[in-house]
Amino acid sequence: MNLRLLYVFLLGLSSPLFAIEPFTSELPAAARTRLESLARPLTLMGDFTESRFTPLKKTAVIVTGTVRIDRARGLSLTYAQPRAPVVILDENGLLLRHPDGREQTAPADATADLRLLHALFVFDLATLEKSYALTATENPDNSWALVFTRRPEAVSTYRELTLLGRAERLTRIILAKTARLRTEIALEPPQLDPRFSPEELVRYFR
Amino acid sequence: MFRSRRPLFLLLAFAALCGAWLLSLDPDERFTTDVTELLPADERDPEARLALSLVRERQSRVILVVLDAPAGTPPATLALATSAHAEALRASPAFAAATPLADPSWQHALGRLLHARRIDLLLPGWLAEQRRAYAAAFPATPPDDPAFSPWLARRTIAALDTRLASPDGNALAELIPSDPLLLLPALAERTASLDTQSTPLAGRALVWAETRAGPLSEAGQQPVFAALSAAENAARAHLPALTVRFTGVHRFAAAAKAATRDEISWLNLVALAAVFGVSVLSVRRIFGLLHLVPLVALSTLGAVAATTAIFPRVHVLVFVLGSLLSGVAVDYAFHLVLARREGENYPSRVRRLLLPLLGGAATTVAGFLTLVVSELPLVRQLGVYVAAGIVTGLGATLLYFSAFPNLDLAPRAWPAHAGCPRRFRLPLLLALTGFAAFGLSRIHWNDDLRALEYPSPALRAEDAAIRAAFGENNTGVSLITRGASFAEARTHWQTLADTTPVSSLASLFPLPADYAAALSPAGRATLTRLGPDLAAAALRAGYEPDAFQPFLTDLIAHLTRPAPDYENLARETLAALPGPLGLLAHANSDGVWFISRAKSPATPAHDEHTLSLSGIESLNHLFARYRVATSRLSFAGIAALVLISCALLGLRTGLRTAALPLLATALSFAVIALRGEPFGLFHLLGALLGVCLADDYAHFAHADDGSPGALASIRLSALTTAASFATLSLSAIPAVASLGSSVALIVVLALVFVETDLFSLRHHA
Numbered sequence: 001m002n003l004r005l006l007y008v009f010l011l012g013l014s015s016p017l018f019a020i021e022p023f024t025s026e027l028p029a030a031a032r033t034r035l036e037s038l039a040r041p042l043t044l045m046g047d048f049t050e051s052r053f054t055p056l057k058k059t060a061v062i063v064t065g066t067v068r069i070d071r072a073r074g075l076s077l078t079y080a081q082p083r084a085p086v087v088i089l090d091e092n093g094l095l096l097r098h099p100d101g102r103e104q105t106a107p108a109d110a111t112a113d114l115r116l117l118h119a120l121f122v123f124d125l126a127t128l129e130k131s132y133a134l135t136a137t138e139n140p141d142n143s144w145a146l147v148f149t150r151r152p153e154a155v156s157t158y159r160e161l162t163l164l165g166r167a168e169r170l171t172r173i174i175l176a177k178t179a180r181l182r183t184e185i186a187l188e189p190p191q192l193d194p195r196f197s198p199e200e201l202v203r204y205f206r
Numbered sequence: 207m208f209r210s211r212r213p214l215f216l217l218l219a220f221a222a223l224c225g226a227w228l229l230s231l232d233p234d235e236r237f238t239t240d241v242t243e244l245l246p247a248d249e250r251d252p253e254a255r256l257a258l259s260l261v262r263e264r265q266s267r268v269i270l271v272v273l274d275a276p277a278g279t280p281p282a283t284l285a286l287a288t289s290a291h292a293e294a295l296r297a298s299p300a301f302a303a304a305t306p307l308a309d310p311s312w313q314h315a316l317g318r319l320l321h322a323r324r325i326d327l328l329l330p331g332w333l334a335e336q337r338r339a340y341a342a343a344f345p346a347t348p349p350d351d352p353a354f355s356p357w358l359a360r361r362t363i364a365a366l367d368t369r370l371a372s373p374d375g376n377a378l379a380e381l382i383p384s385d386p387l388l389l390l391p392a393l394a395e396r397t398a399s400l401d402t403q404s405t406p407l408a409g410r411a412l413v414w415a416e417t418r419a420g421p422l423s424e425a426g427q428q429p430v431f432a433a434l435s436a437a438e439n440a441a442r443a444h445l446p447a448l449t450v451r452f453t454g455v456h457r458f459a460a461a462a463k464a465a466t467r468d469e470i471s472w473l474n475l476v477a478l479a480a481v482f483g484v485s486v487l488s489v490r491r492i493f494g495l496l497h498l499v500p501l502v503a504l505s506t507l508g509a510v511a512a513t514t515a516i517f518p519r520v521h522v523l524v525f526v527l528g529s530l531l532s533g534v535a536v537d538y539a540f541h542l543v544l545a546r547r548e549g550e551n552y553p554s555r556v557r558r559l560l561l562p563l564l565g566g567a568a569t570t571v572a573g574f575l576t577l578v579v580s581e582l583p584l585v586r587q588l589g590v591y592v593a594a595g596i597v598t599g600l601g602a603t604l605l606y607f608s609a610f611p612n613l614d615l616a617p618r619a620w621p622a623h624a625g626c627p628r629r630f631r632l633p634l635l636l637a638l639t640g641f642a643a644f645g646l647s648r649i650h651w652n653d654d655l656r657a658l659e660y661p662s663p664a665l666r667a668e669d670a671a672i673r674a675a676f677g678e679n680n681t682g683v684s685l686i687t688r689g690a691s692f693a694e695a696r697t698h699w700q701t702l703a704d705t706t707p708v709s710s711l712a713s714l715f716p717l718p719a720d721y722a723a724a725l726s727p728a729g730r731a732t733l734t735r736l737g738p739d740l741a742a743a744a745l746r747a748g749y750e751p752d753a754f755q756p757f758l759t760d761l762i763a764h765l766t767r768p769a770p771d772y773e774n775l776a777r778e779t780l781a782a783l784p785g786p787l788g789l790l791a792h793a794n795s796d797g798v799w800f801i802s803r804a805k806s807p808a809t810p811a812h813d814e815h816t817l818s819l820s821g822i823e824s825l826n827h828l829f830a831r832y833r834v835a836t837s838r839l840s841f842a843g844i845a846a847l848v849l850i851s852c853a854l855l856g857l858r859t860g861l862r863t864a865a866l867p868l869l870a871t872a873l874s875f876a877v878i879a880l881r882g883e884p885f886g887l888f889h890l891l892g893a894l895l896g897v898c899l900a901d902d903y904a905h906f907a908h909a910d911d912g913s914p915g916a917l918a919s920i921r922l923s924a925l926t927t928a929a930s931f932a933t934l935s936l937s938a939i940p941a942v943a944s945l946g947s948s949v950a951l952i953v954v955l956a957l958v959f960v961e962t963d964l965f966s967l968r969h970h971a
Contacts (some may be wrong), residue, residue: 052370054379056753061370079373087373096373107313110377181379 022125026134031144038170039123044069046190048077055180067187070196073205075121088206089118095206112155117175120148120161131156142167213605220602221504224511231514234424238519266421267302268786269430269454271413271437272675276447279409283445288411291441291450295415298433300425304415305786307676315784320390320714325764326775328389330716330724333732336361337723350728358732359739362387363747384756386740396713412676414786421456427463430456453669461662465938466522473933473942478502480929481536488922489544490616497543497613498536501602505535508598513591517583523939524587534570534592534899535599537923538563541906542607544617544919552611556604562909565854566902567600572850573843573898577891580839582832588891617918625963635964638873645876651833652884661938687816688799692776693718695798702802702816710802711783711790715776725769737761833887840894844868847901855908859967863908866965867900867956874951883944892945896952899927900959907960910968917960917968924957 021032045068051060065079074090085096085104094106094114106114119127128134131154137145148161162174169189176182196204273291275284288306295304305312320327336358340347347353366386369375378391385391419425438450485495513520541563546555570592577589607613626634687702689695692715699712716724723729737758744753770778776798780791790801802816847867852860871893878889903920910916931953934946959965 052376052379054370054376054382056370056379056382056749058748058750061367061375063371063375077373081368081371084373109314183376 022129023134027125027136027146028138031136031138031146034144034165034168035123035125035146037168039071041069041192042071043193043196044190045194047188049186051184051186053180053182053184055178060184067190068196068200068204069121070201070205071122073201074118076204078204086204088204089114089121090206091118092206097206113157116156116158116161120163120173128161130154132161211609213608217500217504217602217605221507224507227511228507228514236514236519238422238521266455267417267419267426269301269415269417269434269452269456270672270676271415271434271450271452272672273411273413273441274449274451275409275411275445277409279445279447284409284411284448287441287443287445287448288413290444291437292413292415294437294440295413295433298429298436300417300419300429300433302416302418304413304437307412307414312784316787317390319779319782319784320393321384323775323779324385324389325760326770327714327716327779328393329387329733329764330720330729332387332389332392333724333729334717334720350731352735355732355735355739356743358736359743362740363743363749367747383754384760386744386754386757393714397709397711410675414676417454417456421454421459426456427460430454431460451668451672453665453672458662458665458669461665463522465662469937469939469942470522470525473937476936477930477933480933481926484925484929485922488618488918488925490618491614494543494613494615497606497610498539501539501599501606502535504602504606505595505599508602509591509595512594512598513587516590517587520587521584523584523942524591534927535595535603536926537899537902538567538600538603539607540922540926541919542603543613543615544922545916546614552608555611559909561854562905563600563604565851565905567596569847569850569901569905570596570895570898572846573894576839576843576846577836577894580832580836582836582887585832585836585839585887585891592895617922620918620921625961625968628966631964631966635869638869642869642872642876645879646872648879649875649885650879652886661940685802685804685816686799687712687802688797690797692773692793692798695800696776698816699800699802706804708802708804710800711787712800712802714779718772721772730765733761734765833890836887836890840890843894844897847897851901851905854905859908862965862967863904864901866904866907866959866967867897867952870900870952870955870959871897873955874948877951878948886941886944888941888945889948892948893952895945896949896956899924899949899953900956903953903956903960904965904967907963907967920960921957924953924960928953928957 021027027035045066048065048067050063050065052063053060063079063081065077065084068076068078070076074088077087077089078084079087083099085098088095088097093111096104098104116128116131118124128148132148132150135145135147135149137147139145143164143166145165146163150156150159157177158175159178160174160176162172162176163170164172164174171187173185173187174182175185271291273284273288275287285306292304292306295301337349337354339361340351340354340357344351344353365388366382369378369388369391370382378388381390382388417426417430419430421427421430434452438448441450442448481498482495485498486492489495510525513524542555542559545559550558574589574593574596577585578593580586580589685702685706685708687695687699687710689698696712696715697718699710700717702708703710703713724733740754741751741758745751777793780788780793792799848860848864851864854860855863874896875885875889875893879885903924906916906920906923910920928950931946931950935943935950937943937946960967
């Protein structure tokens, strides 16, 4: 082993000791541990209710569906409406898979937003930190909130991303472009580490 | 006169005249390698005109570039390199446009354009669709039913609610205030499969570019390649390990041009060497063969000069095929020199041999001149080229050897042979005819324009890979719909779309009838009422009072200004389309066409206005038509040959003389067919040439007086011709190889027939 390789080897060994965690100052240790715990299940499935607030309507448009998460494959949303496509969000971006087999990708300029949403859903704090500042709140009633506020230089169109929970459970996600244009996703208690069949993997992921 | 030097001066003057003429020509202007120029520019078939215009118009000027970054390259670095590449192309005068497909700016420009024209372009079709739905729901109501507008407003809001609750509803929230009728999302769905942007792999970027000059012109090749090279360097300044690949008709055209030029050179050289080699085996005075060089040169010079004098643009393939002249042009020389008798002066020899010489030459010239009436420029040019070459070759031969009347090549004595015994001749002829008939029944035709192209498998493979990266693949069918105007083309396209699921830019334009209906007083009245009805229905459904204010403002503006003329609207919209989309429709003085994509590969063209399009392959049906027309001409040429033979030699001998080349040709075709080789236009041309050559030998054989030189001249002529055509069969261009192999086979068989005297032509034998 020459000196250069030895140096690289030592650097590799030592790097965890000096690694800087994302949001070092903003995120309390308990919250970090909670996020690590939330990110731990390899698969997850649960029902959700989505409230879409737009400046068009006085009240929210409510839709329901099921979310499936596979850490290796990404996130998949199925909606209760007939003929609704499966929405797949993964490292390659967004894919809408229609019941007739047609597949639709998101436009190129949505890439930055989608990358950040994907980071939010898999708790990739390092990616989020580049575009968002974090405010963490712990309440006496055991509820908590993590509010990611867009940094001035960031290109994301989402002004604020919020994770709300109680104890060890994530209960609500809020994606806000403006105060009047936002989506609130209420999550039912999920099934942790369900085993997706090969057919489900093909149908719900890519 | 024959002993004087005047004939040589005459030949020199002729060579100087032809040379001066050729030197005065601009090679780029007068010669072409463009395969599409093999078809007539004024092709009468409108489908072919359409396909040709497509190949020649903007589509052919597109260059697709794939940039691959090494693994681990940050996306921002690749984006920077891609942007530098596209900017460098845009800065080059060789390029009219260059757009990185990941760069959404052209899509934004498209979005802005369509948004600005949504009411003009999309509202008429939407309104017509709603009227049909209303008529289906309430059949008894009159067209101007006042209940229509409130119904339409309620239906619109219901559709909007459904859409807002759909998975992509959030993405539309910002568009809906100005497009509550969802005109743009509906258009996006209709044209989804036209999306030229595929999802590139990580570490890959795509650049779409359009050159200013056509790919077949000089300005469309080297300057384009230089600009691409400069753009590659500009991109590498940001990412040194970048891999850049590109494709376009330009590359194929340049490669074909270079390869064809090389092939012309080496085929002519090899053919000349083969002729010389065969001659060396046949005569003792080898240096005397150098006399053939000026004859071949003069014959070729005369052929090129005549062809370029008659045709404003000549395809280089004519010269590749024309390399056969080196074999044909020496035939008359061999016969004139080898058939000499001791003590006979030159004028007497010419008089004695004039009939077979003229007979042979006249039949060949007549055969090839029939091709001059062909529709196909290549066939016409080849007809003139060979006919002019033969006339020049014969004239040059007669003049040239007048200066060398005692030239003796000293033919080598070949082993003595006996002709086929007379009693076997008829049965053998019948057997051979039967075999030929059987073989001819096995002929199958394969008309493929690509047979004329120089094969470039490596380029084709790279082209396919790059096009796949751009999302182009071989699934589905492209269809092209035409009309004299936008209105007509759009109406024809609707006929197609009503029966076949297709995507096309045509759906961007309203049907002329729908456009007229929306602009009619009844249409305007409905739209005027729709604004307030929509606002009221929205309010009832929980929408904010000003939810659709931007749309209502635009609708009022639309109703208060004069509507644009349909043709102007369509023409201006098409001209303003940014990026690759503008290539999916075209308007010129010939009319308007739209390209459609159908997913099913078996989708047929549905009416006379729509044809299936698969690039140059779509021209193959034309090629088949030309082949049929050429076969008719070939029969006319053969009939002329038989008539000339009968006129010169009398009916009985004339028919026998003509039967020799016909059987040789039929047998050759039979052999080729039984080998399983598909036949095309160039086999036919080969047959016509072979018949003419074999007919020469039949005439020479008939004139055979038993002197050793007479048969030697036929043998040498045939072997040199066979050698030069066998050389052509080595060509990488399938059409040239087909022609070479068929002619070589015909000539060899004709020689065998002469040697065996199967047709009892040699009356001394």
